[in-house]
Amino acid sequence: MKLLLISNSTNAGEAYLGWPQGFIQDFLLKHGIRKVVFIPYAGVNLSAVSLTKSYDIYEERVSGVFRTLGFELVSVHQASDPKQAIQQAECIVVGGGNTFHLVSMMHETAIMSLIRQKVSEGTPYIGWSAGANVACPTLRTTNDMPIIEPASFDCLNLIPFQINPHYLDANPEGHGGETRQQRIEEFLALNRDITVAGLREASLLEMEDGKLILKGHRSLRVFNFGKEPSEYEVGTDMSFLLK
Amino acid sequence: MKLLLISNSTNAGEAYLGWPQGFIQDFLLKHGIRKVVFIPYAGVNLSAVSLTKSYDIYEERVSGVFRTLGFELVSVHQASDPKQAIQQAECIVVGGGNTFHLVSMMHETAIMSLIRQKVSEGTPYIGWSAGANVACPTLRTTNDMPIIEPASFDCLNLIPFQINPHYLDANPEGHGGETRQQRIEEFLALNRDITVAGLREASLLEMEDGKLILKGHRSLRVFNFGKEPSEYEVGTDMSFLLK
Numbered sequence: 001m002k003l004l005l006i007s008n009s010t011n012a013g014e015a016y017l018g019w020p021q022g023f024i025q026d027f028l029l030k031h032g033i034r035k036v037v038f039i040p041y042a043g044v045n046l047s048a049v050s051l052t053k054s055y056d057i058y059e060e061r062v063s064g065v066f067r068t069l070g071f072e073l074v075s076v077h078q079a080s081d082p083k084q085a086i087q088q089a090e091c092i093v094v095g096g097g098n099t100f101h102l103v104s105m106m107h108e109t110a111i112m113s114l115i116r117q118k119v120s121e122g123t124p125y126i127g128w129s130a131g132a133n134v135a136c137p138t139l140r141t142t143n144d145m146p147i148i149e150p151a152s153f154d155c156l157n158l159i160p161f162q163i164n165p166h167y168l169d170a171n172p173e174g175h176g177g178e179t180r181q182q183r184i185e186e187f188l189a190l191n192r193d194i195t196v197a198g199l200r201e202a203s204l205l206e207m208e209d210g211k212l213i214l215k216g217h218r219s220l221r222v223f224n225f226g227k228e229p230s231e232y233e234v235g236t237d238m239s240f241l242l243k
Numbered sequence: 244m245k246l247l248l249i250s251n252s253t254n255a256g257e258a259y260l261g262w263p264q265g266f267i268q269d270f271l272l273k274h275g276i277r278k279v280v281f282i283p284y285a286g287v288n289l290s291a292v293s294l295t296k297s298y299d300i301y302e303e304r305v306s307g308v309f310r311t312l313g314f315e316l317v318s319v320h321q322a323s324d325p326k327q328a329i330q331q332a333e334c335i336v337v338g339g340g341n342t343f344h345l346v347s348m349m350h351e352t353a354i355m356s357l358i359r360q361k362v363s364e365g366t367p368y369i370g371w372s373a374g375a376n377v378a379c380p381t382l383r384t385t386n387d388m389p390i391i392e393p394a395s396f397d398c399l400n401l402i403p404f405q406i407n408p409h410y411l412d413a414n415p416e417g418h419g420g421e422t423r424q425q426r427i428e429e430f431l432a433l434n435r436d437i438t439v440a441g442l443r444e445a446s447l448l449e450m451e452d453g454k455l456i457l458k459g460h461r462s463l464r465v466f467n468f469g470k471e472p473s474e475y476e477v478g479t480d481m482s483f484l485l486k
Contacts, residue, residue: 146396
């Protein structure tokens with residue numbers, strides 16, 4: 001499989017999709033992609049009059065960036081037959097936003113299993129934030145608010161472990177809620193056989209030829225039940241997570 | 244109905260259940276309660292060897308505080324017949340932790356509808372954090388990680404609006420994820436008829452004789468679709484939220 005699983009679209013204070021642009025362009029060029037199909041369903045925009053309008057706004061924003069990188073982008077919500085659009089896609093790109101809404105819509109439109117099959121067969125896949133989360137077995141390590149109840153928490157299951165995107169170490173000062181590490185430990189208490197990768201902002205996991213490599217600018221924190229978390233530096237071969 | 248809906252058990256740096264103790268004692272005294280039934284299912288403790296052990300630890304911690312306040316506490320997980328324990332309860336107390344696990348277990352043990360009925364008929368109810376969230380129509384405004392898939396997102400529906408407990412204004416510095424306000428606005432974009440109350444730490448909502456009053460130490464932020472959020476000071480009669 002060919003996967004580019006990105007923690008976050010945008011670092012604070014930078015341009016939209018700023019930091020991962022080079023990685024996205026490299027990935028698309030080396031896999032010979034010219035045109036991608038975009039999944040906008042994580043985008044829930046309060047200012048939009050409707051969800052369709054919200055997807056339009058999201059598509060325009062992302063396609064603007066992809067255009068400057070030399071690639072064409074069309075959103076699946078524009079297709080008269082979304083399943084056919086997925087079937088014919090050269091590459092699938094899943095944007096961030098609300099993971100519950102993304103998963104809900106991917107089940108509702110029946111593209112979840114279709115994308116799983118396409119990507120398993122070799123179609124390159126790029127996802128950031130919710131789009132990285134949905135590559136996992138389930139959505140159970142998202143940070144997002146459950147604003148809608150999806151038909152199921154099951155996701156694409158392209159990798160056998162869970163990513164926690166936007167992984168961060170501390171809470172805002174004086175805040176008494178759980179830290180991210182505590183939340184992941186709660187997950188592990190119930191799901192003892194599953195590994196969680198805390199993917200910090202400005203970092204990504206790239207899979208190619210059966211190898212999984214950590215790239216970007218921050219170390220990765222790996223959590224397993226009953227063990228101290230481990231830190232891995234950028235450039236590390238993380239393929240052991242695939243077993 | 245008689246409700247005490249508390250944002251958080253404990254402020255950073257303070258003793259467990261420190262700040263709300265006075266409110267809890269007042270509430271129990273004025274309603275003539277001597278013994279409460281505790282719902283421990285939000286407690287998922289990594290160090291415990293089993294969930295039952297996790298509930299034991301949680302019960303011990305909370306009953307210790309209630310004892311110093313002059314009240315007896317027994318946990319529903321100790322009851323041979325949990326439904327009977329609820330039926331006979333003088334007061335129901337729902338502790339915080341993971342909302343998804345709480346809701347999952349409340350559906351699984353079939354005490355969700357039973358508690359709804361008991362509290363609607365006048366049995367006093369105290370909940371903090373997840374326990375405040377579960378008094379709402381659904382769990383859709385929790386901040387917790389969806390570590391388990393509940394049979395349904397539906398909750399007790401004791402109040403007609405959603406509480407966001409631990410409401411906070413800012414993100415940790417340099418973090419690019421959504422702010423709490425942005426998350427709530429996403430909720431409103433999909434759920435336009437529902438009001439969300441951002442209940443900051445160290446504050447609570449008390450209901451008695453059909454009146455809902457904000458108490459504690461912080462103002463409440465109220466969100467409605469298409470409107471600027473409003474701030475309400477401690478002591479305000481918030482009964483308009485019940486309409």
